[in-house]
Amino acid sequence: MNSNIISQENDLIAALATPLGSSALAVIRTSGPGCIEAVAALTDRPASLARCPGGRLRRAQLRDPETGRVLDDLMVGVFRAPRSYTGEDAVELFCHGSVPGVQEILALLFRSGFRRAEPGEFTLRAFLAGKVDLTRAEAVQEIVSARTARGHGLALGRLGGSVEAEVNRFKDELVQIMAGIALQLDYPEEETGQIPLDRQALRHIREGLLQLAASYSAGKLYQEGVVIALAGRTNAGKSSLFNALLKEDRAIVSDIPGTTRDYIESSLDFGGIPVRIFDTAGLRETGEILEGEGIRRTGQVLEAADLVLYLVDGVRGLAEEEEDRLDRAKASGSPPFIPVWNKADDRACLPPPEGFFPVSARTLQGMEPLLEEVVRRVTPEHRCQEESPVIDSLRQRDLLERAAAALQEVDRGIQEEMPVDAISLDVQEAIHALGEITGEVTSADILDAVFQQFCVGK
Numbered sequence: 001m002n003s004n005i006i007s008q009e010n011d012l013i014a015a016l017a018t019p020l021g022s023s024a025l026a027v028i029r030t031s032g033p034g035c036i037e038a039v040a041a042l043t044d045r046p047a048s049l050a051r052c053p054g055g056r057l058r059r060a061q062l063r064d065p066e067t068g069r070v071l072d073d074l075m076v077g078v079f080r081a082p083r084s085y086t087g088e089d090a091v092e093l094f095c096h097g098s099v100p101g102v103q104e105i106l107a108l109l110f111r112s113g114f115r116r117a118e119p120g121e122f123t124l125r126a127f128l129a130g131k132v133d134l135t136r137a138e139a140v141q142e143i144v145s146a147r148t149a150r151g152h153g154l155a156l157g158r159l160g161g162s163v164e165a166e167v168n169r170f171k172d173e174l175v176q177i178m179a180g181i182a183l184q185l186d187y188p189e190e191e192t193g194q195i196p197l198d199r200q201a202l203r204h205i206r207e208g209l210l211q212l213a214a215s216y217s218a219g220k221l222y223q224e225g226v227v228i229a230l231a232g233r234t235n236a237g238k239s240s241l242f243n244a245l246l247k248e249d250r251a252i253v254s255d256i257p258g259t260t261r262d263y264i265e266s267s268l269d270f271g272g273i274p275v276r277i278f279d280t281a282g283l284r285e286t287g288e289i290l291e292g293e294g295i296r297r298t299g300q301v302l303e304a305a306d307l308v309l310y311l312v313d314g315v316r317g318l319a320e321e322e323e324d325r326l327d328r329a330k331a332s333g334s335p336p337f338i339p340v341w342n343k344a345d346d347r348a349c350l351p352p353p354e355g356f357f358p359v360s361a362r363t364l365q366g367m368e369p370l371l372e373e374v375v376r377r378v379t380p381e382h383r384c385q386e387e388s389p390v391i392d393s394l395r396q397r398d399l400l401e402r403a404a405a406a407l408q409e410v411d412r413g414i415q416e417e418m419p420v421d422a423i424s425l426d427v428q429e430a431i432h433a434l435g436e437i438t439g440e441v442t443s444a445d446i447l448d449a450v451f452q453q454f455c456v457g458k
């Protein structure tokens with residue numbers, strides 16, 4: 001558990017920063033005052049390592065001081081406070097990526113005064129040392145868990161301080177307004193003749209806050225992605241389209257109806273959006289038990305999907321029960337679907353009904369407009385421009401909304417000509433919420449909640 005890690009700062013921590021498995025290299029991270037000497041004492045060159053300037057790499061042998069046994073021949077990266085990730089003295093061990101080797105080195109460190117680092121503890125220390133604000137600290141984990149290049153790029157922007165800068169800009173404006181109010185409160189008898197609260201400016205800030213809050217849906221989209229399912233009657237060409245989208249021969253295609261019995265899942269990158277795509281069993285009334293089970297599972301996949309591509313075999317045309325099914329789905333809006341008219345390459349293909357996208361899973365004709373429609377449908381209203389920051393933290397979104405709600409109260413207060421000191425409380429509430437986003441004001445509970453989501457070694 002992460003609780004109390006704040007009170008434990010300054011002790012020596014260590015953790016594996018790379019996945020445990022066979023690899024060329026593994027990186028073990030350590031941090032804490034005195035950690036350079038502590039690691040140096042476990043090597044064949046304790047004195048020279050202990051004197052090593054920060055930002056240098058040294059080759060050394062790691063030895064168990066009790067037995068003298070060599071555990072690894074490795075590179076030691078030395079960082080001196082405050083010029084390290086955590087702001088403390090820190091050592092990174094670049095050792096061979098052997099599972100038992102890494103475990104032995106960690107065990108040696110834990111016998112030698114180091115404690116196993118909690119998830120996110122290195123970044124927590126960086127935050128407590130004032131090296132990063134909370135939005136940048138959160139971005140570290142968001143980078144690690146990014147699933148597409150676009151998601152990665154957005155998180156990298158946040159690490160660069162895009163969200164911090166935006167939030168601070170709003171906060172500074174509010175602090176200015178607050179200063180004006182304070183002046184008014186200090187000299188109430190002096191009629192300055194000015195309205196101390198610029199309603200227009202406040203509304204502008206509120207809109208900006210809401211816009212940043214709304215970018216969460218885009219941030220979440222690029223980070224968590226969407227589920228797309230292919231559905232339709234047997235032989236409509238779902239598996240063929242699935243393979244065409246994946247550009248690999250993944251699902252079995254045949255002209256025997258009921259080829260796909262269970263759903264098949266794969267991952268794709270659609271314009272930077274991570275997509276989990278499902279090929280499902282064809283829908284039809286069936287007496288066969290196995291196929292019935294497949295259709296039942298198809299139902300589950302369709303319920304969970306963010307978007308369904310509903311395929312119709314354009315040569316066979318729409319079945320009556322199919323028309324009903326689509327009408328019902330359209331009326332209820334659930335699940336959201338795009339109707340697709342497949343086999344457009346076939347001479348016998350009928351003209352597609354209104355609203356259908358004609359494609360051929362075989363020749364790939366019509367695929368581009370279909371894919372554009374898919375991206376359009378899964379992209380939220382908030383079209384994020386390349387430059388504007390996008391948030392990916394529910395915590396940040398809630399606080400932005402809280403600040404915006406407080407500003408709405410301010411606006412109402414002005415409208416109702418409430419006393420300035422009452423109004424100022426809401427301005428303060430908005431400032432406080434923004435301060436919580438960057439971690440300027442924060443509690444141990446909040447930090448626990450944020451850093452618990454991290455990987456160990458980050």
Ligand SMILES: Nc1nc2c(ncn2[C@@H]2O[C@H](COP(=O)(O)OP(=O)(O)OP(=O)(O)O)[C@@H](O)[C@H]2O)c(=O)[nH]1
Binds near residue numbers: 257281282344359
């Ligand atoms: N001409 C033509 N034939 C296609 C196209 N797409 C699929 N087919 C053929 O249609 C038949 C069924 O294709 P599948 O992809 O297996 O269809 P499915 O919807 O997955 O079928 P089930 O798994 O049985 O539900 C196969 O013979 C495919 O070669 C297309 O775009 N054009």
Ligand SMILES: [Mg+2]
Binds near residue numbers: 252279282
């Ligand atoms: Mg199939």
